[in-house]
Each structure stands twice: as structure tokens, then as C-alpha cells.
Amino acid sequence: MLKIDILALLNKYSADKHQLDAKTAIRSSLQSLQPLITSIEGQAILSETEYQSHINTLRQCHSALLQIKQQFNDYREDQQTLKTSLGRLETQIETKQSQLDKEESELGKLVQLVAKRTEEIEKLRTDRERVFANKDPETEDKRLRDALEQAQISQTSVQRQLDNAEHMLNQLLDKQLHVTEQVTIVQGTLNTQEDSFKLILATSDFADEIDFTNARLPIDERNAFRQQQQHIDYALKQAQSLLDATQKTLADKQANPLTVDDRETLTQQQSQAQDEFNKRIESIGAISQRLKDNEDKKTTKQAQLDAITIQKDKLQVWQQLHKLIGSSDGKKFRTFAQGLTFDLMVTHANTQLQKMSDRYLLARDDNSPLELNVIDNYQGGEIRSTKNLSGGEGFIISLALALGLSQMASQNIRVDSLFLDEGFGTLDEESLDIALDTLTNLQQEGKLIGVISHVQALKDRILTQIKVEKLSGGFSRISGQGCHKVVSEKIS
Template identity: 45%
Template sequence: ETDAQATAEASRQADDDAHKAKGALETEKPILAQVRSLDQRLDDQKEALREGEAACRRDAARLAADEQAMMAEEARRVGMAEELARVEAYCIEHRPDEWLVANLAGVEEQVNGLIAKQREIVRKAQAVQDAQAASRKATEALDAWTAEAEKLKREQARAAAQLQREKEALAPLLENRLLREYRADKDALLREKALLAQIAKLEDLRAKLEDGKPCPLCGAEAHPYAAGNVPAADEVDRKITALDERIEKAEEHEAAIRKCEAAESKARSQQADAEKHEALAAGEKKTAERAVAEADASLRELRDELATRRQSLFEKLQPLSVAEDVDADFATLLETLRERLRQWQSRLGEQARLGKALAALDAAIREIAGALEVQRASLEDKRTKLEEARREIAETSDRRKNIYGDKDPVAEERRLSQAIADAEGRQEEARDRHGQIQRQWHLAKDRIDSLKTAIAGRESELGRLETEFAAARASAGFADESSFLAARLDPGEREALTARANELERRLTELKARRDDREKRLQSEQARRLTDETLEVLQPRFERGEAALKSLRDELADLRTRLRQNDEARKRLKGKQAAIEAQERECGRWARLHELIGSADGTKFRNFAQGLTFEMMIGHANRQLRKMSDRYLLVLDETEPLELDVVDNYQAGATRSTKNLSGGESFIVSLALALGLSHMSSRNVRVDSLFLDEGFGTLDDEALDMALETLAGLRQDGKLIGVISHVLALKERIATQIQVTPVSGGRSRIAGPGCQGVA
């Protein structure tokens, strides 16, 4: 009760503190609102000041950058003006070079003629040297063949004398007979020797011969050798030996004679050849001397013509202050003139470019200057506004300090709110404490009253229970209460037995529930009365049903297996189908390629490849054709890949066949194709030469000029252009010419650079 009174006093004090805190907050709220408004204004003004300062810094940086750009542009203008002054000074100093603009082409033609003439002179001088060398060679050959002829003549004389000596030595040995006669005598002696040898072998047979009786061998009746008159073999041998010696000596002399005759014949033949070569060398010497004279005369003429042309060239170059130089290199001179022209044209172009750039730069400088003035004025205006903003911030800050000092209204409001919250918390805590004490006091009071009533009501029950306990104890055999307490089990055993009893009780309950459930199910099945048949009748049927169910399950498993295999087969088929589709796409691509370029004899591919090259050539030809005329355009025929059509832009872009072109149009198209071909090149083939045979006679003056200008451009690209024509206009336009003049006898004479007479 004392605690309740104390908590009631604490609750009243907490109510007073909360009321005072709320009053303080209510008092401060108008001031806080005014201060917040001032702080918000200050924040806005400071933010605006920061933005203005940042803008001023950006404008100042931009102004500084523009001023730097202005200075850079002015410095650039000074440099450009100086460069322009130098270019103008160069143009004034080299004013004569302007003459090259209109006259360099003529000078190039003259210089090229002089270079060609110099080359011709060099070739002619080389021809003179070659002729002189040929003359010297012919003289040396003549001298050599003359000496060789004299030498061979002496050798022929020596061979003839030797032959005469051999014949004179053979004459006494043969004694006015022929050698074959001596050989016939030798053969007769040899036969005689053989006969004597045969006779000597028939000695026994000779002894049996009788005069008047025939010989058994030959049948003769006369027997000259029967009496032993056989010629002596030694005499025959002596004669054969003598003949052998004579024949051997004669053969040696005859061999020497044949050798001498061969040597004499060879010397005579060589002498004849030497005399023939001597005559040829004499003719070649005369021819070489005549060629030297002709080449020397032609060289003098060329040098005179070169001197005349050189003088004409330097007279033409007098406006350029080019001094005449006999040993001048015309190629270097021409390159120098070209360089002077390039420098002049470059400086003129540079002067025009610098003039335009200087004018544009002046305009840009004026524009930058105007922008700088605007930026300076804008920056000054922003700086003035910044000063005004700073003054407003200072005034607002002073007003705020006068109202609330340096205190933070948010922190003050948070402090007052926290004080109110703390007071209210204390108030709520005191109220809760007081309510709790009050509740506890009332509960305690009610409990006391209840306990008093329960004690009064249970005193009689307690006496009754003590009487019943004493009677039960006595009936159980316990003398007193202490013996009963001693006989009791310990708490652990009692708890174990209690738990076991509870478990048995639980199981008994579950079994009763299961029995009741089975009985209910049995009653339910009996109430359904599915069949009246007995178990003995139903058991076989059940077994058959089980077998059928097993069969159905096996069939179902087989069907599932087949379904799985079917799914796998479908997946494989899908993969194969994808592969087939890929192959069909690849086959289609090859089929399209075959349709485009495939054929058994390669015609389509050849036409395709030739069509690519043909299309490339048409592109080059159209670029050349565009230089000559804007009327025509070459295109591929839509039906024939290697045929041409012509688009006529002067006839509303009509497409015409090349077969319908006039002579002049055909020539222009042919020339464009030839020029296009000349521009085509590969790694191994380059077309550097182009020869045009006739066709210029079908062109009008304008088309002829265009064609010649195009050919001149090709010539400047380093290509050799040859024109064969009877058109007189070409003769006047082409400097380097080879003229063909017909002469009698179906022959023609050529004259021009690189042409010389053949003896």
C-alpha cells in the first residue's frame, strides 16, 4: 500500500514534467519555423552563390581559353601572312615560270625529240664504231688470209716436189712395167712352187709310169716327169724372194706417192679455199669501208640536226633565262623544267589556299573577338550579381543570428521533442508502475481473502482425510506413518513403473482402436455384399486375376520399353534427319554451283572464269571510255556472259548491241577495251605496249582529240603506244614517227628513229 502511494506521487510528477516540456515546445515552434525559413533561404542563397561562382569560374576559364585561342589564331595569322608573303615573293621572282604552263608540252615534245635524236646519235656513233671495228676486222682477216694463201702455196709446192722425187725413185725399180705385172709373176711362181711340191709327193706313182700307157690320174700317155726331170724348187724360191723384195719396195714407193699426192691435193684445196676467203675478205673490207663512210656521213648529219634543234630549244627557253649548254643533259633539263612548273603551280595553289585561309582566319578572329566581348560582359554581369547575392546572404545571416544566434533549430526541436518524449516515457513508466502496484495490491488482497475462506472450508476435510489415511495404513499393516514412508519405492522406480504403465495403457488403447477399425471395415464390406461365393471358389479366381495382372504388368513393361526404344529411335531419326537436311543443303549448294559453273567439258566454268576477267576488263574499259565520252557505257549481255552491250546515255539510257555501232563508235569502244586490257596485269603478265592499226579515219575531230589525249596519258604512265594510220592529222600530232614509203619492185622504205640501212 505504501508503494502504491509512492508510485501515485511519481506519476503526478511525471505528468507535470511532460506538460512543461510540451509547453516549451509550443512556445519555441513559431521561432523555430522562422529560423527554418531563414536557414532555407540562406541555403538557397548559398547554393545560388556556389552555382554562380562555378558559372563565373567556367566562364572565366572559357574566356581564358578563348583568349588563348585568339592569341593562337593571331599568331597563326602572322605566320600565315609571312608564309603568304614568301609565296608571293617567290611568284614575283619566278614570274617567267608561268610561261611553262602553256608551253611545257611543246618543250617536252622538242626535248623528247632531242633525247630521241641523241639516242639515235649514240646508236649511230656506235654503228660507226661497229663499222670501223668491222673494217679493221675485215682488214685483219684479209691480211691473215693472204698470208695463209702464201703459206699454203709453199706447202703445195713442197708436196709436188716430194711427189716427183718418189715417182722418179719408183721408175727404175719397175723397169717400165706395172706393179701388178710383178704381182702376177709372183702368183705364177707360187703356183709353180705348189705344183713342184705336189710332184715331189707323187714320187712312187711316177716310178710306175710307162711310156705309151695312160696315166691313172690324168690319162695322158706322155710322162715328162717319169724319168725324174723335176724342176728345182730352189730356183723358184729365189725368184719369189727377188719378186717379194721388188714388190715391197715398189709398194713403199707407191704408198709414199699416194701420201704425197694426198698432201699435194690437200694443199691445193686449202690454197683454193684461202684464195676464196681472201677474195671474200677483200669484199668485206670494201663493204666495211663503205659502211664506215655512210655511217660517218649520217652521224655528221644527225649531229648537225641535233645542234640546230638544240639552238631552237634554247632560243625558245630564253624567257626562262636558261643558258645554252652544248653538253646539257636534256632529260635533266626537262625534269628541271617540270620541277619549276610544279613549283610554280604549287606556289600558285599555295598562294590561293593561303589567301582563302587568311581570309577565313580573319573572319574567325573577328568572330572570336566578338564572342570574347560578349563573354566579358556576361562575366562582369555575373560577378555583379554574385556581389549582390553575397550582400543578401550577409543580411539574412545577421537577421538569423539576431533571432536565434548560432543554435541549430533542428537540434533544438529535436532536443525539445526528446525532452517531451523522455517526460512522456517517464510519465508512462510511472503510470505503468502505479497500475502494476495497484494490480498486485488488489491480487494480494483477493488471495488473502480466498486463502482465509479455503482454510476455513478445508479444516473439516483435513480431519476426514487424516482419519481415512490412518485406517488405510492400519489395514495395510503399517504401525505408523514413518513405517509407511519407509516402505515406499524410491522416486526413480516409481517413475519407471508409472511410465511402463502408461506405455501399456497407450498400446492397449491403440489395439482397441485398430480392432474397432477392423470391425467397422468388416461390417462395411459385409454390408456391400460383393459376392456370395466362398473363399475356396474365390481363391482360384484371385490367383488367375493375379496372373493376368502380372501378364498385363509384363505387357505394360514391354510397351514402356518399346516406347522408350521408339523415343530413342525418334531421337536418332531426328539426328539423322538433321544430318540429311544438312547434306541436302550442302547438295543444294553444290547443285547451284553446278548449275552456275558445272559442265562435263568445263564450258560453264570457263565461261564463268572468263566472265570475271571480262567484267574486270569492262570496268577498266568504262573508266577509259568515260575520259573520252560520257555518252557510252559498256555492260555485260544478260543472256550471253561473254557478249557486250552498249548503254547510250544520249538516247535515254537505251541498251544497244555492239553490232549496231557505227564505225567511229566501234573504234571508240574497241580503243576503250584495248586501254582497259592494257591496265590489267597479273603477277606474270603485264601489258606495257599497245599498237593501234587504223580506225582513226572514222573519228570526228573531237573524238580524235579525246582518243589522242587518252593515248598521251597512257604514254605518260610509261606504256609504249604504237599507231598505224594514214590520217594526216595524226602525223601532225605525233612527234616520234616511222614513215613507210613504197618503192618499186613491191618493196617499201622505212625512215625514222632507230631505222638504218642494211647493206
């Protein structure tokens, strides 16, 4: 049964003669499956090797059948496509046959027309010989053609004038008719309104027309209606005047032709016009060439602009890198890195500065990232340069920066001592008090503060002192707490 089923599928998809090799391979494979079929029918058990071999053969047959099925489906699709194309070609053949029949019919008509025209030409040749017996036909033909051309020119000119005059006349007549109709309508309306007015007046509460007149519309509305009537009358007069002028113009044009020049003059004018026309054509050609050159230049310019745009896009990347990290020497990046540390130092310095005075605040200079400006809160937040600070202000700012820098260093290393060398002599009394209060607070925090100065106010406020006294011979002597004299021993 297995063999019969495979052969049935093989016959089902056997539609292409190019599949003979695949079919032959499948049939030969089926011959090798005979032991499997015999074992299945006899219900005998095969060995695993034989069983696996038959399974592989069946898989190959299955793959070959799937390939044949796919080829069969492709063949069937191609056959359907060919049928569709064949139907389309048959339709086109029928259409072409119809066109051919129609053209053959028209060809027959043309043959009949040619025969008819030939007879007419023969008749015309006979008539010409009878009319132009001893005359030169070419001379007569030229004379008649010139006369006909002149007549046609005159006819065209007069016809154009007549058409213009008739057009204007028709417009005026239409306008006159329209105005007349409006007048008729207005007159009819007026008569109707008079009759209606009399009837309504008889049934109204008005005693007479005078009583109605006293109760009629205001003068402005009556004037508006009167102006409308005057406008209609004026339009009617204008139309009549325009009609009379048009009729007069038409009579003048008919009495006086457009031109009285002879043929030679008109020929010269035509030649001049033709020369002018040729010049204009040449000028147009030159302008067209200039326009083409301009378009070529525009194309070249656009290509250059596109190249510039591409270069700008490439440059944008480098500009962005330059903006972020600076040039190749690393100066901008170093400035940026130093600015971070500088900002931290300014923050610590402002913290110390607030403890000394609420007047000043340090800020980085926008133009020079590593330089300082001072914000003076007592002057409305005025930004001042450090160059115009007084001695006392500069000392306070310097002290705040020194304290801020020491606080930064104390994050990794403990800094418990601070020595100030001079600078107090330039301070005014208020600045001196601020500086000493700040140093006192630092001392209370456990820091050792050393001040080197000759200012008497400092001597009075600092209890622990080490004095330096100048002696003769270039020697000096120090005295104070913790100081004692060192006796040198003589070496024998």
C-alpha cells in the first residue's frame, strides 16, 4: 500500500517532462523499499540498521515528492499566466483585425476619392486651356493671386473693423435694452404703486394724501430713492450717447478705409516688419543662450554650495569637539578642569567671606574663566573688578581666598596652622576689626593662627606674642612665651 500511495502522488504531480530524473530516482528508491513493504505485510521485524536505512530512503522520497509538488505548482502557475497572456494577445489580435478592416475600408474610399479628384483635375485642365488660350498661365495666376491677396487683406481689415463696431453696437444695444427694461419695470411698478396707494389710502386711516404726506418717510430715505432714479436716468442717457457715438464711428470707418497705401508700400512695410521680426528672433535666441549659460552657472554654483554644506557639516563635528574640549594643546580643557577647582575654591571663600562681612561676594569673570570679580551688595549688586579694590577690601578678599584654599586642602590633609605676614598696616579700623574677629573665630575652632606685623593695634589685642628685637652687629633677639636663651658650649 505504501508503494501504491507514493506512485499515486507521483502520477498526480507528473505534469512536467523535466521531472523525469526525479521520478526515476523515486521509482528506483521504491524498489529498494520492497523488503520494508514485505516486512510490513508479513508483520516481520527488521533490524535497526535496515529499519534506519529504509527510514532514510522514505525521507529522501518525501523530499523528492515535495520538490516535485513545488515544481508542479510552479508549472501550474506558469500555465495560468500563459493562459492570461494568451487571452490578452487574442484580444489585441481582434482589436488589430478590426482596425485593419476599418483602414481597408478607408483605403477604398481614398481610392475612389483619388479617382474623383483625377477627373476633376482633368476637367480643370480643359477649362484652363479654354480660358487661357494664348495667355501665360503663370503671369495670370500671379496677377490673380496678387489681386486676391490684396482683396483678402482689405476684406480682413474691413471685417475686423466691422466686427469691432458690431460688437460695440451689440453691447450698447444690450445695455440700452437692459436700461429700457429697468425703466419699464420701474414705470410699471410706479403705476402699480400709485393704484395701490389710492386703494390703500381709501381704506386707511388717512383722510387724504396731504395727511399721508405728513406721515411719509424721512427726507433722507426719499432723497436716496430720488438719487437712485437720477442714476437710472443718467445711465440711460449715457447708453444713448454711447450708441450714437458708436454708430457715428461705424459710419466713419466704413467711409474711410483703414489704409489707402499701394501694394508696393505695404510690401515694404511687410518687409520691414519681417526684418524686425527676424531681429527679435535673433535677440530671443541670444537671450535663450544667456539663460542657458545662467542655468549652467546656477547648477555649478549649487554644486559648490552643496560641497560647502558638506564641508560645513564635517566642520560642525570638529567645532563641537573644539567647543567641548578645545584645541589640540589642551588649554581649553585644562581651563575647564581648573575652573571646576576654582569654582570650589570660590564657594569655600564665599563661605568664609560671609562670616567676615555680608557686603562682598566673589564670582568668576564671564570673559576670563580663571579671574575673579566682586559683587558689592551695598552698591545694589554692582560687579566690581578686583583691580579697583581698596587695601582693606583686597586684604579681606585675599584672607577669604586663603581660608577657602586651606579648607580645600584640609579635605585630604589637616591644616591647623595659618600664618599671616604683614598687610595689616593698610587696613582701616573697620577692616582690621573684621580681620581680627575672623582670626579669633578660627583660633576658637582649634587652629593655630600666626600674625607677623608691627601694627600696635594688633599688639594690644593679641596676648600671646613673640617679639623680635634688633641688636647691634646685625643680630636680633626674640623673647616671649616658650622662648629661652640657648647657651652655646665651646668646643675645646
